[in-house]
Amino acid sequence: MDFVQIFQTTLAGFSKAAWETVQLTFWSLVLGMGLGLILAFFKISGNRILHWISNIYITVIRGTPLIVQIFTIYFGLTEMVVLDSFTAGVIALGIHAAAYIAEIFRGAIQSIDKGQMEAARSLGMTYGLAMRRIILPQAFRRSIPPLGNQFIIGLKDSSLVAYIGGTELWSAALSAAADNFQQFETYFVNGLYYLVLVLIFTYLVARLEARLDVEQRSAKT
Amino acid sequence: MIRAEKLNKSFGSLHVLKDIDLEVQKGDVVVIIGASGSGKSTLLRCLNFLEMADSGEIYLEGKRIDPDKTDLNQVRQQVGMVFQHFHLFPHRSVLENIIEAPLYVKKTDREKAEAMGMSLLEKVGLADKAHVYPHALSGGQKQRVAIARSLAMQPKVMLFDEPTSALDPELVGEVLAVMKELAQEGMTMVVVTHEMGFAQEVADVVVFMDEGRIIEAGKPGQIFHSPKEERTKAFLSKVL
Ligand SMILES: Nc1ncnc2c1ncn2[C@@H]1O[C@H](COP(=O)(O)OP(=O)(O)OP(=O)(O)O)[C@@H](O)[C@H]1O
Numbered sequence: 001m002d003f004v005q006i007f008q009t010t011l012a013g014f015s016k017a018a019w020e021t022v023q024l025t026f027w028s029l030v031l032g033m034g035l036g037l038i039l040a041f042f043k044i045s046g047n048r049i050l051h052w053i054s055n056i057y058i059t060v061i062r063g064t065p066l067i068v069q070i071f072t073i074y075f076g077l078t079e080m081v082v083l084d085s086f087t088a089g090v091i092a093l094g095i096h097a098a099a100y101i102a103e104i105f106r107g108a109i110q111s112i113d114k115g116q117m118e119a120a121r122s123l124g125m126t127y128g129l130a131m132r133r134i135i136l137p138q139a140f141r142r143s144i145p146p147l148g149n150q151f152i153i154g155l156k157d158s159s160l161v162a163y164i165g166g167t168e169l170w171s172a173a174l175s176a177a178a179d180n181f182q183q184f185e186t187y188f189v190n191g192l193y194y195l196v197l198v199l200i201f202t203y204l205v206a207r208l209e210a211r212l213d214v215e216q217r218s219a220k221t
Numbered sequence: 222m223i224r225a226e227k228l229n230k231s232f233g234s235l236h237v238l239k240d241i242d243l244e245v246q247k248g249d250v251v252v253i254i255g256a257s258g259s260g261k262s263t264l265l266r267c268l269n270f271l272e273m274a275d276s277g278e279i280y281l282e283g284k285r286i287d288p289d290k291t292d293l294n295q296v297r298q299q300v301g302m303v304f305q306h307f308h309l310f311p312h313r314s315v316l317e318n319i320i321e322a323p324l325y326v327k328k329t330d331r332e333k334a335e336a337m338g339m340s341l342l343e344k345v346g347l348a349d350k351a352h353v354y355p356h357a358l359s360g361g362q363k364q365r366v367a368i369a370r371s372l373a374m375q376p377k378v379m380l381f382d383e384p385t386s387a388l389d390p391e392l393v394g395e396v397l398a399v400m401k402e403l404a405q406e407g408m409t410m411v412v413v414t415h416e417m418g419f420a421q422e423v424a425d426v427v428v429f430m431d432e433g434r435i436i437e438a439g440k441p442g443q444i445f446h447s448p449k450e451e452r453t454k455a456f457l458s459k460v461l
């Protein structure tokens with residue numbers, strides 16, 4: 001067993017693939033947050049049809065395996081348009097994360113005291129303006145811890161894109177192991193990359209949370 | 222200035238407002254008193270359409286406001302409201318709280334809005350707190366900021382829903398002092414409160430509500446010293 005040697009021989013490939021994983025995760029979460037916000041609004045809109053659409057979406061996505069979703073989207077979409085595996089991966093992971101993020105946003109929005117909306121409306125703000133300027137900033141801050149958690153899950157989930165021909169971190173492990181026949185060492189080292197990415201990410205989320213915390217901010221000034 | 226005619230409002234089977242007629246003259250301070258659950262908050266909330274009355278009419282400066290045909294956001298700009306629990310925006314500094322609506326609703330330019338915000342803060346005695354966040358204020362300070370925030374829209378009428386009920390007793394005075402000053406400057410105000418001293422001293426009209434009805438209205442001297450209705454007497458004997 002030679003971890004050091006495996007580490008050295010895979011360094012270039014794994015680093016490049018880790019960057020691919022970061023990009024895959026980043027774009028899928030951008031998509032997931034956008035879609036998730038729309039679905040959250042559908043749920044709180046009071047419109048029955050929109051509520052129903054949102055519920056079905058969330059039920060289906062949460063009720064089926066991610067790998068099935070990735071395959072369905074990749075092979076389903078390639079019948080219509082030619083998609084590279086990266087784009088298909090972003091779409092599949094984004095659609096998947098949106099179901100969870102929608103619930104995070106919905107919960108956060110509904111956890112904001114009703115008085116905030118009333119105070120904003122009493123000043124003449126429209127519903128949309130009050131949402132945008134008063135409710136959402138507070139809700140977003142509240143959703144950072146669960147969102148961070150969801151991001152970590154998304155980062156690890158992105159490994160499944162290897163199975164539609166992705167070139168991210170896990171696919172690099174699979175091909176490296178096929179070359180060097182040192183499965184254990186190769187997978188172990190690969191896992192360390194994920195761990196480091198998760199730790200970096202956790203740190204960044206904690207930083208963001210502290211920055212958005214007005215109580216800490218004004219305590220310093 | 223603002224007038225309600227035959228307002229009715231029910232929550233499910235609970236009939237909360239029953240044929241309410243209320244007229245508030247320009248520059249007057251109308252104080253509404255009454256037991257808990259008598260419909261005081263609901264009445265105020267109907268006046269600025271945070272709650273929709275089931276029937277009846279509301280007139281602002283003589284013009285009937287038809288909720289289906291009027292931009293209610295416009296109406297609310299002219300009818301300020303101060304809440305029992307302040308509802309300051311916790312993610313905005315004190316000054317930002319005050320200039321938020323002028324900036325984004327009235328589209329006042331920032332420099333002007335900030336100057337006005339500062340002068341309002343001076344008026345409520347909190348200029349030194351402009352850049353502090355609400356969590357660092359006492360209840361009395363929060364409520365004074367909330368009053369300034371409401372004033373920043375230059376409303377024609379101000380509604381106060383138990384503005385001092387959530388405050389520690391020693392902080393009540395500073396908020397009432399600001400309200401008194403406003404009244405002296407000629408602001409038209411409708412105030413729901415349990416502060417009978419304030420009512421006696423500042424009110425032009427005192428309105429007693431019970432079980433969704435206005436039982437009696439009159440000058441404070443008359444209501445407090447020679448109430449006509451038994452129910453008013455009974456209520457006052459409990460609170461005075
Ligand atoms: N949104 C609502 N849904 C259902 N019932 C309500 C609602 N708002 C108020 N009520 C009920 O209407 C009645 C009148 O309430 P309101 O808040 O107007 O009374 P109030 O005179 O302001 O009392 P308090 O002094 O306790 O503030 C109460 O019985 C209350 O429970």
Ligand SMILES: [Mg+2]
Pocket residue numbers: 261262263382383
């Ligand atoms: Mg009330």
